[in-house]
Amino acid sequence: MNMRYDIAIIGSGPAGLSASINAKIRNKNFILFGSSELSPKISKAPKINNYLGFPNSNGSELKEHFKNHINTMDITITEEKVNAIYSMGSYFALMVNDKTYEATTVILATGVEFTKPIKGEEEFLGKGVGYCATCDAPLYRGKVVAIVGYNKEAEEEANYVSELASKVYYIPMYKEEPNVNSNISILKDTPIEVQGDTLVSKLVLKETTIDADGVFMLKDSISPANLMPGLQVEDGHIIVDRTMSTNIKGCFAAGDIVGKPYQYIKSAGEGLIATLSAVSYLDKNK
Numbered sequence: 001m002n003m004r005y006d007i008a009i010i011g012s013g014p015a016g017l018s019a020s021i022n023a024k025i026r027n028k029n030f031i032l033f034g035s036s037e038l039s040p041k042i043s044k045a046p047k048i049n050n051y052l053g054f055p056n057s058n059g060s061e062l063k064e065h066f067k068n069h070i071n072t073m074d075i076t077i078t079e080e081k082v083n084a085i086y087s088m089g090s091y092f093a094l095m096v097n098d099k100t101y102e103a104t105t106v107i108l109a110t111g112v113e114f115t116k117p118i119k120g121e122e123e124f125l126g127k128g129v130g131y132c133a134t135c136d137a138p139l140y141r142g143k144v145v146a147i148v149g150y151n152k153e154a155e156e157e158a159n160y161v162s163e164l165a166s167k168v169y170y171i172p173m174y175k176e177e178p179n180v181n182s183n184i185s186i187l188k189d190t191p192i193e194v195q196g197d198t199l200v201s202k203l204v205l206k207e208t209t210i211d212a213d214g215v216f217m218l219k220d221s222i223s224p225a226n227l228m229p230g231l232q233v234e235d236g237h238i239i240v241d242r243t244m245s246t247n248i249k250g251c252f253a254a255g256d257i258v259g260k261p262y263q264y265i266k267s268a269g270e271g272l273i274a275t276l277s278a279v280s281y282l283d284k285n286k
């Protein structure tokens with residue numbers, strides 16, 4: 001049987017980190033998903049002047065402070081990407097590639113998605129379009145798959161799919177030279193539209209169109225509505241109240257993902273509120 005966490009925190013930016021230190025202080029059994037590099041939005045900031053206590057700072061400095069803080073509190077980051085979360089009534093099931101985690105409450109702190117979906121992407125989601133190649137690869141045994149990789153990590157997923165599919169096209173959306181298996185065709189092009197009838201049949205790119213049974217869009221973050229079915233979203237942001245509660249019982253959200261202003265200190269503050277609300281939910285539902 002899976003161990004059931006009190007709180008699963010998704011995202012290692014200021015919102016998720018703040019949620020995690022407060023979960024630790026409250027002595028909860030929690031898991032924090034994200035990256036040991038924390039968040040590119042922390043490390044890339046050239047100058048930070050509005051984070052209380054750290055004047056004249058910059059992203060790499062703030063990142064080190066954040067890292068020290070969680071290390072001091074013995075908080076570890078589970079370096080995995082959560083692909084989907086399902087509410088099971090009294091708990092949540094979190095899908096991470098071939099694993100499932102369980103938690104009584106969830107805090108979504110995934111940041112904002114800047115990559116707009118391409119035409120047809122949302123329409124064909126689950127009908128040939130997917131966000132996790134390793135999860136769905138067995139469906140494409142002997143078939144043609146196009147993989148749009150928004151980061152280097154997508155290469156590993158492409159390699160895995162190429163062991164099962166009859167043909168894999170890899171479309172890198174980043175500048176570095178991709179390093180993928182030799183049986184994968186690399187297309188340096190821009191995807192424009194997913195086409196099909198009831199299921200995906202084509203991926204239209206700027207320069208060419210390819211026949212494909214499956215199209216994987218491997219992005220840094222998944223839109224909240226796709227991450228958790230049933231979640232109320234408006235203009236790409238999760239709708240929350242002042243307690244950072246979403247419309248789904250036991251699910252809370254914090255940081256850029258719930259709306260502007262996009263700022264570190266707001267995200268950190270909301271992470272704190274989300275944890276306190278999760279704690280009071282846990283206490284009430286003991």
Ligand code: FAD
Nearest residue numbers: 011012013014015039041081082110111255256262263264
């Ligand atoms: P993020 O920092 O975006 O973190 C989200 C994390 O969740 C990421 O690590 C991501 O990889 C992870 N994640 C997403 N989906 C999943 C998943 N499915 N599974 C596991 N992990 C997942 N703000 C200021 O206040 N002052 C500034 O000076 C400032 N300068 C900035 C400069 C730049 C160049 C940029 C880009 C932003 C700047 N910001 C600044 C804004 C600030 O970076 C954001 O508001 C803040 O990082 C948001 O924090 P967050 O925790 O909500 O999300």
